[in-house]
Amino acid sequence: MPDAPTPRTRFAWRSFFDRSESAVFVFGGDRRLRYANPAWERATGLSFAKFRGTRVAANRRSLSPIAPPPEVWAGNDARVRRAAPDSVSGPPWWDITFVPLLGAGERRVLGVVGLLTVVGPSRTLPRVKVPATVGATRATHAARYTFDLLAGLSSVSERLASQARAAAACEVSVWVHGEPGAGKETVARVIHHNSPRRERAFVGLPCGGLQPYILEGMLFGKGGLAGTPVVGTLYLNRPEELPRPLQDRILGWCESAFGPRLMCGSTTTAEELVKGGRLAPTFYTRHAPLDIRVPSLRERPDDLPLIVSRLLPGVAEPEAIAALRGYHWPGNWRELLDVLAAAGGQPLRKDHLPRVIRERLLVGHTPAPAKPQPKLDEVLETVERRMITAALAKTGGRLADAAELLGVWRARLSRRIAALGLGGEPPPEGEA
Amino acid sequence: MRHPHVVLCAFDDWLAAQLREMVAERRWVLKEFRQPAAWLDAASHRQPCVAILQADFTDAAANPLGLVADLHARNADAAVVVVSDVKLNDDDRPPWAAAAADVGARLVLFPPLTRPVLEDAVSGLMGVAAGDTAPRPESAIDLAAGEFEDGE
Numbered sequence: 001m002p003d004a005p006t007p008r009t010r011f012a013w014r015s016f017f018d019r020s021e022s023a024v025f026v027f028g029g030d031r032r033l034r035y036a037n038p039a040w041e042r043a044t045g046l047s048f049a050k051f052r053g054t055r056v057a058a059n060r061r062s063l064s065p066i067a068p069p070p071e072v073w074a075g076n077d078a079r080v081r082r083a084a085p086d087s088v089s090g091p092p093w094w095d096i097t098f099v100p101l102l103g104a105g106e107r108r109v110l111g112v113v114g115l116l117t118v119v120g121p122s123r124t125l126p127r128v129k130v131p132a133t134v135g136a137t138r139a140t141h142a143a144r145y146t147f148d149l150l151a152g153l154s155s156v157s158e159r160l161a162s163q164a165r166a167a168a169a170c171e172v173s174v175w176v177h178g179e180p181g182a183g184k185e186t187v188a189r190v191i192h193h194n195s196p197r198r199e200r201a202f203v204g205l206p207c208g209g210l211q212p213y214i215l216e217g218m219l220f221g222k223g224g225l226a227g228t229p230v231v232g233t234l235y236l237n238r239p240e241e242l243p244r245p246l247q248d249r250i251l252g253w254c255e256s257a258f259g260p261r262l263m264c265g266s267t268t269t270a271e272e273l274v275k276g277g278r279l280a281p282t283f284y285t286r287h288a289p290l291d292i293r294v295p296s297l298r299e300r301p302d303d304l305p306l307i308v309s310r311l312l313p314g315v316a317e318p319e320a321i322a323a324l325r326g327y328h329w330p331g332n333w334r335e336l337l338d339v340l341a342a343a344g345g346q347p348l349r350k351d352h353l354p355r356v357i358r359e360r361l362l363v364g365h366t367p368a369p370a371k372p373q374p375k376l377d378e379v380l381e382t383v384e385r386r387m388i389t390a391a392l393a394k395t396g397g398r399l400a401d402a403a404e405l406l407g408v409w410r411a412r413l414s415r416r417i418a419a420l421g422l423g424g425e426p427p428p429e430g431e432a
Numbered sequence: 433m434r435h436p437h438v439v440l441c442a443f444d445d446w447l448a449a450q451l452r453e454m455v456a457e458r459r460w461v462l463k464e465f466r467q468p469a470a471w472l473d474a475a476s477h478r479q480p481c482v483a484i485l486q487a488d489f490t491d492a493a494a495n496p497l498g499l500v501a502d503l504h505a506r507n508a509d510a511a512v513v514v515v516s517d518v519k520l521n522d523d524d525r526p527p528w529a530a531a532a533a534d535v536g537a538r539l540v541l542f543p544p545l546t547r548p549v550l551e552d553a554v555s556g557l558m559g560v561a562a563g564d565t566a567p568r569p570e571s572a573i574d575l576a577a578g579e580f581e582d583g584e
Contacts, residue, residue, distance in 0.1 A: 128489050128520050128524050129527070130528060134531050138497075138531060138535055142534075201530035201534035202534050203530060206538060206556075208560055209558075209559045210539070210552075210553065210556040214556070218539065222522055223526060227526060230526050337509075
């Protein structure tokens with residue numbers, strides 16, 4: 001005869017836990033959520049009714065933060081600290097104590113009881129709005145970027161300034177190319193700060209140096225720039241360095257309703273990069289309608305006195321200016337600024353200059369005279385001569401074939417050969 | 433003085449501790465400041481430089497973005513990283529990050545910060561500043577290269 005059941009005192013355990021301010025939850029041995037009290041609901045923001053009976057798994061995002069670690073299912077206690085789901089890595093954190101309920105005389109886990117405590121500040125952070133003083137700082141900074149920064153005495157500078165004016169008057173995308181250190185980002189900033197989008201921000205990203213995950217996080221991550229219409233112009237320095245998926249994602253953002261104006265800077269044109277397979281074709285077909293070439297410093301030696309007078313006080317020594325004009329400036333503006341920094345804010349003298357530049361002056365170096373402008377007739381004649389010579393070489397000297405290749409009558413080709421003095425007397429009709 | 437410099441202005445030693453090992457490995461120079469004015473002077477020198485500024489955006493008197501703007505005016509080639517000392521709401525981050533970028537910051541980082549992120553950011557920006565960006569593996573197939581060339 002079996003033993004009589006031990007009389008038990010009835011205990012309202014559910015009511016007991018429901019009234020508790022401690023967040024308690026219970027998983028059954030089948031790893032399904034069996035119980036959670038109202039305090040747990042308040043702490044986690046989850047509804048027990050919704051998740052009752054749900055099996056916990058690491059890949060189930062909703063319950064994974066309260067999933068017991070493997071050692072608990074092996075029968076051991078555990079205490080873990082996890083970031084609350086909204087905070088990525090905390091604070092706040094959740095401190096959870098897991099206690100396995102073991103069957104009598106066996107290591108089988110009948111269930112797991114969890115006790116959850118929220119640690120750290122409240123999830124609701126106070127608002128920190130950008131104050132008006134920052135607006136004033138931005139305005140002062142933007143005021144530096146006028147078209148005068150680009151203007152100069154040389155024709156290439158004038159062309160650059162007029163192109164920048166045209167770009168500032170509209171809102172289409174711009175592709176800026178030029179040698180390293182030529183001032184591509186400065187051109188982009190001048191355009192932005194004088195454009196209708198100047199109230200919004202200019203964001204310049206060095207695509208060549210930063211890891212793509214950092215750029216992606218800054219733009220599209222939690223609290224990223226792409227989530228709000230605060231960016232007026234996005235300047236990508238060397239966009240060809242970005243992985244293609246990120247290129248496409250940025251293009252999608254720029255083409256959205258509140259997307260920024262796209263400007264790109266590189267050492268070459270968008271067309272060449274697309275041909276080379278390094279850039280998404282959309283960059284060229286839709287985002288490079290304005291292509292601005294920034295001239296190198298050696299193309300604008302006439303501007304050097306003006307540039308020096310802008311950057312340094314007083315009057316520079318004529319010999320120093322002559323030495324600057326004679327140098328070839330492989331590092332462009334960046335190198336010039338390095339050189340002028342040696343003057344320490346004083347009027348430029350030749351002894352401020354590094355030896356490599358001074359030597360140009362000592363050996364009496366003068367800049368190479370500008371090449372005379374070729375005449376149109378000379379150019380056309382040279383081209384004609386080369387094309388006829390090439391056609392004759394390709395056809396083995398047969399006039400009829402060469403004329404067909406060049407798309408002219410044979411008689412005209414004969415006349416031009418004679419006029420240009422190519423190959424002596426033309427062969428008689430019918431022999432070619 | 434063309435040696436790469438990491439110029440840091442922080443409230444405590446935590447940021448410097450995260451970067452010290454990487455800076456030593458690469459034989460760069462790490463200069464640590466507590467005073468913003470000293471940081472500004474050091475970062476204004478013409479040299480490959482990553483200038484890191486720890487900022488408390490809730491402190492209106494500090495005006496960290498004014499410092500960034502000053503540095504950009506003095507030395508536009510210095511890569512400025514603003515590291516927020518306070519955690520901001522998701523709604524507040526974009527305006528601050530955009531304002532910092534507008535006055536010349538290259539990157540704005542918010543908590544939580546991890547050492548790998550800091551190291552990647554600083555090493556990448558220093559590569560740009562020093563003009564030796566390491567090529568990354570191509571993510572796209574170059575159809576114009578080799579056997580894919582037209583006419584081959």
